[in-house]
Amino acid sequence: MMDSQPATPQHQVIQLPNGHPTNSAKLQRYFTTILQAERTGELFPVLLDHVWPIGYARKDGAVKALRSKFTEGHDYQSYRRVEGREVGATTVEIFQLSISCAEYLVVRGNREVFELYRQARQAIQQMVNTHPLPTNYADALRQLAEKVENNEKLEQQLQQETRRAEAAFQESQRVMQLAEAAHQVIQQQAESVAIADFLTASNELLTLQQAANMLPNSRIGQNKLYKLLIERDVVIKKSGTPYAKYKDYFEVKYPKPHINEYGRTHCRPRLYVKAVKGMALLRRLLG
Secondary structure (H helix, E strand, C coil): CCCCCCCECCECEEECCCCCEEEHHHHHHHHHHHHHHHHCCCCCCEEHHHHHHHHCCCHHHHHHHHHHHCCECCCEEEEEEEEECCCCEEEEEEEEECHHHHHHHCHHHCHHHHHHHHHHHHHHHHHHHHCCCCCCHHHHHHHHHHHHHHHHHHHHHHHHHHHHHHHHHHHHHHHHHHHHHHHHHHHHHHHHHHHHHHHHCCCCEEEHHHHHHHCCCHHHCHHHHHHHHHHCCCECCCCCCECHHHHHHEEEECCCCEECCCCCEECCCEEEEECCHHHHHHHHHHC
16 A cells, blocks of 8 residues: 555655655545444454554554554454465564554554545545444344335336336337338228229220120110110210210210212211220119
């Protein structure tokens, strides 16, 4: 933790008593870590090896002050640990301090460091006030139950949103299918209308004989068909032309006039049946 780092506008360099510089941001992170450890109930979260350079030029001076001013088992604990080397091994003594011990042993001796420590403690206290830890088993169970309940509510909300999204997607798919089906029906109807319009507007003409041959009773013949049209008030007997309401079903053509052997001019109109509309009328009237 005490390694030097280049100073930045946000990170202040602090000179320690042992001559080494350290970084204010690094110190603040370390203080935050050990203060959080204290919240969890850890009695001795601070290693002396991490903090002695804050208040002392040498480690042995810090160890001497620790043993003379503080009580082992209450303010700190120590134990020996064997550490391996390239050749052989050595035994080192490890000191773990309580937060209050570390504060009074080393932190308060450096005003800049103590200010960082104070800021970190304030931040932790604010977090404690906002999210207090349970003080007993019942509170812990209550907080756990509330957290589980909140998680379940969030899960239910997520499931509801998922179901709503799936329902909306299915509805959009259904609407798209209906729209596609409607489009196909419209196309089919448009094709049918176009065919009907084409047939209705057809200019193909049939002679009376051709029309008679296409009727269900094909033995009716041309003359009988003409007579039936007159009897049904479709064709005017005198002029041989259709009545006004039937004129769209027939077409009348006038051949070139000719003079008979008696010197009389003849121009008898010829009646033609329209292939679609006219035949439909004949089937309806005579079928």
